[in-house]
Amino acid sequence: MDTAEIRRRFLAHFEQNTTVGGHAAVPSASLLLDDPNLLFVNAGMVPFKPYFLGQETPPYPRATSVQKCVRTPDIEDVGKTTRHGTFFEMCGNFSFGDYFKEGAIELAWDLVTKPLADGGWGLEESRLYPSVYADDPEAMALWKKVTGLPEERILRLGKRENYWSMGVPGPGGPCSEILYDRGSSYGPDFDPASLGPDMPVDLEDRLLEIWNLVFMQEELSAVRSKEDFDVVGPLPKKNIDTGMGLERVAFLLQGRENMYDIDVMFPVIEKAQELSGRRYEAGNHDDDVRFRVVADHVRSSMMLIGDGVTPGNEGRGYVLRRLLRRAVRSMRLLGCEDRVLPELMPVSRDKMGETYDNLHRDWDRISTVAYAEEDAFRQTLRSGTQIFDLATTEVKNTGGTVLPGERAFALHDTYGFPIDLTLEMAAEQGLQVDEDGFRRLMQEQRDRAKADAKAKKGAHRDAAAYREVADAMGAAVQFTGYDTVVDEGTVRGIVAAGGVVDAAGEGDEIELVLDRTPFYAEGGGQLADQGVIELANGAVLEVRDVQSPITGLVVHRAKVLSGEVTPGVAALSKVDTERRLAISRSHTATHMVHKAFRDALGETATQAGSENSPGRFRFDFSATGAVPGSVMEDVEATVNAVILEDLAVHAEIMSQREAVASGAMALFGEKYGDRVRVVSVGDWARELCGGTHAGSSGRLGVIKLLGEASIGSGVRRVEALVGTDAYRFLAREHVLVAQLSEALKARPEELPERVNDLVERLRAAEKEIEKHRVGRLLAAGGELAAGAADVGGVRLVAHRVDGAAAGDVRTLALDVRGRLPGDQPGAVVVIGAADGKVSVVAALNDLAQERGLSANDLVRAVAPFVEGRGGGKADVAQGGGSDASRIDEALAAVTAAVSGSA
Template identity: 80%
Template sequence: MDTADVRRRFTAHFEAAGHTVVPSAPLLLDDPNLLFVNAGMVPFKPYFLGQETPPYARATSVQKCIRTPDIEDVGKTTRHGTFFEMCGNFSFGDYFKEGAIELAWDLVTKPVADGGFGLEESRLWPSILHGDDEALALWMKVTGLPSERIVKLGPKENYWSMGVPGPGGPCSEILYDRGPEFGPDGEFTTTDRIAMPTELEDRYLEIWNLVFMQDELSAVRSKEDFDIAGSLPKKNIDTGMGLERVAYLLQGKANMYEIDVMFPVIQRAEELTGKKYGAQHDDDVRLRVVADHVRSSMMLINDGVTPGNEARGYVLRRLLRRAVRSMRLLGFEDRALPELMPVSRDRMAETYTDLLANWERISTVAYAEEDAFRQTLKAGTQIFDLATSEVKKSGGTQLSGDRAFALHDTYGFPIDLTLEMAAEQGLSVDEVGFRRLMAEQRERAKADAKAKKGTHQDARAYREVADSMGQKVEFTGYTEVVSEGAVRGIVVGGAVVPTASAGEEVELVLDRTPFYAEGGGQLADQGVIQLDTGAVVEVYDVQSPIVGLIVHKVRVLEGEVSVGTHAQGRVDTERRLSISRAHTATHMVHKAFREALGETATQAGSENAPGRFRFDFSATGAVPQSVMADVEARVNDLVLADLAVEAEYMSQAEAVRSGAMALFGEKYGDQVRVISVGDWARELCGGTHTPRSSHLGVVKLLGESSIGSGVRRVEALVGADAYRFLAREHVLVAQLSEALKVRPEQLPERVHDLVEKLRTAEKEIEKVRVGQLLAAGGELAAGATDVAGVKLVAHRVDGAGGGDVRTLALDVRGRLPQGQAGAVVVIGAADGKVSVVAAVNDEGRARGISANELVRAVGPIVGGKGGGKDDIAQGGGTDASRLDEALAVVQAEVARMASA
């Protein structure tokens, strides 16, 4: 049974049982606790937390997931992968334990011919939370199994929570006995285990986890240490069945890497490297890493992630580089991803057809990262060679842990390669030190994550207001900027209150509002709300903390605000129009860049503010100035074309068929709003826009820059702000034209000529200055002082920097009498900085004079340090008040060395 069939059977089973089939959410969701969706229930968290009302009582999904804590262990076990798919069924206050158990047991045991998985009941072992007698009785009732066939495990295994106060509950697992070849025999008869022995995890494989969400947790200190405040008012079901695990059981494979959607990548890697899967453990691990990471990277890029040095981008970069590195360790040093990723695409595209549509962007990003990593390996090898040569020169046999860590952390040089190359040089690596530094880095990351964890907004007050209203807030702002409504809720400090007085800052909810809540890159509206009682509030921000609720953050300027009072909301029209122009311009610029650079130039973020916007998009390098000019001209031509800007409502499927773009990471409902600029640009969008393109007036791109690997940012002005900018530019051009006595179109050539003349003049001045400096060299050499038989020149040059000081010192040394011991120390001071250079000839070094020791002696006097070799050394400092004292020390040091 192929993996796609397992997926189809799962959703069909639950759809037949009255569940709404919910498509997989993107791997990126707006959640403060998560980099990626890491479990099937994540898209449903707002329902479980009470932040949103679920639109269905039962749901089922097959959710894309990424888990990253153990990336370095991928491939070492056969159970875990980075990317996986979680099949789940969910009940929101509908059926509970008995229904969940019945539905799961029916699917796994039902014959294949009847749409089930046909697993043998004799191999299935349910587990429960130790002490959950209700679940025990239900499992016995549904399955007919005796108590001793149902394993009792502790809270570490069988209690679930989100790690923060909120819902939680006991779990039941369905375990599959793979047979004695996968673990000790006869070890599972004791069912009161509390913990699952590690040696049995491969044999008794968990394929499904059923969470019975019944408790309200008031404190969660760890997975096994929490307080239960009471029962949830509505009990929920959340289950997760590992698609890959069930697939490899049903396909008769030993692990997830050998299933139909993954093993073809291993086969291609075998062809490229000449290695054979199953022949050698280390090679098997590397081949599994390749299969997992290639697929994971492809799915991440498809959902909008680009490689970078932080957060999601860093995870993707690690995955791509580990895949490339593993191929190198397998003996393949050519470009690997162009050979491997298309294989993974072809296997996954049956389900995820957008892989084909987005392939140009996916492959461009992935292959560019591999090319960059190959350069990193080249540079890292040079750093490695320097480090090993220093170790050998000092007589050592081991590369230190901190050097190995620096290669890994600073230069991106993998420890595996460091170990391999060190062995080739006959050196070992302090792995203990390296692992300690890696552990310290992980602990810092965990502490940072823990500090950020638990930032789920307490939505209880908003939920209370929403429930009291019984309906969503009606947003009228698409068609009007003034609306009549009534106050339906007041929130202060997370609590619902009946009134608010002058001087207070509160959150206000109206049943109807024209104020746009910040979202989709568009800043919130501002304005005022006037109440019938005479009270006036200033609206300075608008947010939507839960779906369907629009919350105005306000200052009460006059009077008292009470729930139930009639109100009139008035949006700051100039601000709204200015923001709307910016938002429409963003859509147009997005489309123009995709025309100019290709479909890979996909929006990666934006901010639409009054009169200006910033637009981030995927690109592998800097955008040429000619492209910037073409995009700006294209957009302004379409501004003049006076295209109609229209909004339509349709299903997501209809929107995609119509050519509308959906942005990565954005959350869309079943019905979506599509904004069209003529028949040219179409995009899913909930923001406000101008009615016609001509209302933009003019769009001026200010420039573009990099904000991370593979992402560029364009900033621009729109409308009056763009006009004022161009007006200032015009005045500046006029002033320059007047000053240089040329026409405006001649300015570039004139300025270029002036710059070239200035450069030529600077070079001539530099020649004269250096000539004057060196002219003094002969006099200084001729006036050298005899110190214990050594010709010494100790000289200060005020106004000279480091380069001049070095030039003079070397020149004077070359002019000293041949055959005589000589030393030169020149000290310069310029702009508060002191430069010291010492130079000693061969005869001087034979007498024991060391340039390095002279500079080290002078350094502390001038407030600095330095060093070098015996023939030439240099240093610097910050104290220019003691230069004469430093020169005296030079003379004393030369006398001491010469007499030693």
């Protein structure tokens, strides 16, 4: 049974269930959700977390889903075992205060044991072992009742295995797992009745957990660890959250050994074998690990890019970059030096695309991002190799045999150079790597990241006050700002630093909630409205920001200018109209520029972020390189032509399916409901958007693109002005052009040629000046060579040059060495000082080296006097320092060193 069919049967089982009622089949959410605790969705329940936490009211009592998930804490362990992976799919069924333990057990047991012909999975009951939390006798009784199994067939496990919490205060409860016995070849025989409280390590492969049923029944506080927390009491509503690993069930039903052998994974390994000429033997030797890394990371990277992630140096982008580079590096270690992602990723696309059609629809963008990152990494490998060579040279020159951990860490962290590659290349040089030092620095980095993540875990507590206000209201705040900028409402809640308050006075900073508001809350790239709110009792508030901290709630962050604010008072909201109109023009302009860039560069030029401010906007989009100037000109001309057409801007509410069918663009990472708002500029540009817009394109006046630049791998940023701000900019440009025309006595159209001519003449003059300067410098070379001192039979020139930079010092030293007699040992050391920096170059001829002298040693003799360092080869070495006050002492040290060597 292929993976797609297993997924289909799972959803159908719950949609069509008649025992507890049909479940709403919820499509997989994006891997990117706005959760302060998570980089990515890492469990099937994450999209439903607001319902479990009581932050939002669920729209259905029962749901089922197959959710895309990514877990990243164990990236470095991927491939080392067949259990670790980053991307996976979690099948789940959920009850929000509806059915509870008995219903969950019945539904799960029915699906796994139901014959294939009846739509089930047909697993043998004799191989299935339920487990319960040791302190949950209710679950034990229900498992016996539902399955007919004797008590000794049901495992009793402790908190570590069978109690669930989110790691923060909130709901928790005991679990039951369904374990599948894979047989004696996967672990020792066991007595089910004697197992507990922890699952023995040697049974983890034999007793494979395929399904976890979480019975949310308790409210937890002071969560200190997985096994250490306080139970406040029972939840007012009991919930069900189950998770079944699709890949685990797939390899059981497909008769495979592990997740890497299933139909959606193994084809990538097959392709990697073909490219590398090596064999995958499903074991644990190095090549097997690399094949598994490739299969996992290629799929994970593709799914992340598909959901809008682009490679970067922090957060989600950094995780994606690591995955892509680990895949490429693993193929390199398998012997593939050429580009590999164009061969591997389409294989994964064809398998995963059977379910996720966006992989085919957005393939141009996905592949462009992935292949550009591979090319960038190949360049990193080349430059990193140069840094590595310098590091190993320093180690060897000092007689060392170990590359310091901090150098290996710098190669990894700063230059993106993988530690495995550092180890491999160091071995080729006959060196070891201080792995302990490297691991220590890596752990320190992880600890800092964990501390940062832990600091963010209070985010759920922050929502409590908002939830209290929302629950008291009983309905969502009504936004009326599409139709008006002045509206009446009533104060429904006041939130201050300590939570919900009953009143606020003059000077207080508060968050005010009204039952209806024309103020737009920041979202979708559009900045929030500002303005004033006047209360019927005479109080006045200045609104500085507007946010929507939980779904359905709008809070006005305001300062009380006068009077007292209390709930129940009528309020008159007045939006700053000039600001609103300016922001709305910017938002409409962003849609237009997005459309124009997609027309000019292709469908891969997809929006990756934006900010719509009064009179200006920035627009980020996917691109593999700089946008040609001609394209920028064409885009600007296109959008300004649309402005002249004065196309009507209108909004419609429709289903997501209807919106996509109409050609509307949906942006990555945005959360859309079943009903969406589609904003159109005539019939030209259509996007899903909840923001405010100009009434027609003509109201924008003019759009001026200021320029574009890179903000990360594969992402470009355009900044632009709109309306009056664009006019003022153009007016200033006109004045500047007029001034230049007057100064250069040229017409405006002649200015580029005239300025280029001036620049070329300036460059020619600078070259001539440089030529004369170098000539004067070298003119002293003959005199210095002629005046070389005889130090123990060595012709030595030790000379100071003030005002000379590193390049000049090297040029002079090599010139003087070339002028020394060829039949005598000769050594030259020149020290220059310029702009607070000291430069040192030592150059020796062959006879001096035969006498045992080394340029490297001479530079090291100078280093302590100039607070510097340096090195090189026996014939030429150079260095630098920061203290010019002891240069004369340094030159004396050179003479002493040569004398001592002689």
